[in-house]
Amino acid sequence: KAGVTQTPRYLIKTRGQQVTLSCSPISGHRSVSWYQQTPGQGLQFLFEYFSETQRNKGNFPGRFSGRQFSNSRSEMNVSTLELGDSALYLCASSLALLAHRRSDTQYFGPGTRLTVL
Amino acid sequence: QKEVEQDPGPLSVPEGAIVSLNCTYSNSAFQYFMWYRQYSRKGPELLMYTYSSGNKEDGRFTAQVDKSSKYISLFIRDSQPSDSATYLCAMKGSNFGNEKLTFGTGTRLTIIP
Numbered sequence: 001k002a003g004v005t006q007t008p009r010y011l012i013k014t015r016g017q018q019v020t021l022s023c024s025p026i027s028g029h030r031s032v033s034w035y036q037q038t039p040g041q042g043l044q045f046l047f048e049y050f051s052e053t054q055r056n057k058g059n060f061p062g063r064f065s066g067r068q069f070s071n072s073r074s075e076m077n078v079s080t081l082e083l084g085d086s087a088l089y090l091c092a093s094s095l096a097l098l099a100h101r102r103s104d105t106q107y108f109g110p111g112t113r114l115t116v117l
Numbered sequence: 118q119k120e121v122e123q124d125p126g127p128l129s130v131p132e133g134a135i136v137s138l139n140c141t142y143s144n145s146a147f148q149y150f151m152w153y154r155q156y157s158r159k160g161p162e163l164l165m166y167t168y169s170s171g172n173k174e175d176g177r178f179t180a181q182v183d184k185s186s187k188y189i190s191l192f193i194r195d196s197q198p199s200d201s202a203t204y205l206c207a208m209k210g211s212n213f214g215n216e217k218l219t220f221g222t223g224t225r226l227t228i229i230p
Contacts, residue, residue: 004160033218042222043161043205056217090160106218108153108160 002027004093004109012115018079021112025072025093032074033106034066037088046089049074078114086116120144123206123221131229136193138224140206143187146215147208150182152191155203155223164204165191196228 005024013019025032033056034046045058049068066076072093078085088111094104123140130136138152149168153161165180167173167189173180179192189208193200206221 035220043207043220045217045219048217058217092160105151105163105166107163110158110160113158 004091004107006089006091006109006112008112009110010113010115012117013081014117015081015083017081018077019081019114020075020077021089021091021114023074023076023091023093023109025074025091026107029093029095029107030072031094031104032068032072033092033094034074034076035090035092036060037090037111038086043090046076081116083116086114088113118143119222120219121206121208121221124224125222127225127227129227129229130196132196132198134196134228136191136196136200136226136228138191138193138204138206138226140189140208140221141187142189142208142219144208144210144215144219145184145187146210146212147219148211149209150180150189151207151218152178152180153205153207153220155205157202161205198228198230201227 007022031050033048035043037043047054047066048056052068063079068074090108090111092106092108094106121142152165154164155161167180167182170182170184177194181190203223203225205223207218209218
């Protein structure tokens with residue numbers, strides 16, 4: 001079974017631009033979560049999507065948004081990029097057979113490394 | 118103060134040694150505890166998953182959770198150079214507001230041949 005895939009793997013943008021990152025979860029997985037990883041802050045939760053609905057959100061500004069499609073694929077968008085947005089953006093999927101189950105294991109993709117100049 | 122504290126290292130040990138990695142946390146609602154391994158330029162890979170207090174063993178890896186002390190550990194026996202990576206602890210609860218994974222900052226481990 002294929003793992004979580006993320007595209008693109010590397011991206012260079014300039015301040016003020018916007019960017020869209022894509023994530024394809026493991027086949028059959030219904031929940032997708034996004035994380036930002038930086039050397040100083042570590043892994044920080046951005047948001048989680050389940051059945052095309054955002055059901056959890058971290059403490060990030062509104063410039064960070066996401067969505068999930070009916071096939072569970074997800075995208076995240078960052079508008080008006082700032083230098084501090086340079087990071088590895090990780091997507092993780094989990095089975096979520098039952099909507100209320102919170103114990104499901106998350107499997108991570110390789111990440112998209114975003115550099116903002 | 119962060120909800121999850123983890124010594125960032127770096128930690129260097131000779132091949133064959135026993136490695137001990139630890140995290141402390143402050144949120145008593147956390148019930149699910151995980152250890153992830155992350156190689157350079159890769160995404161985190163799940164190593165161990167434990168529910169509530171107790172020990173869990175998988176090959177050379179043993180995870181321990183002590184909820185009374187809010188302390189979790191990962192032990193690696195007979196360490197190998199291929200174990201060189203960053204190890205992240207992660208945890209979450211099941212009640213509202215605690216369902217998201219909260220990570221430690223990671224410990225960078227190097228096994229010296």
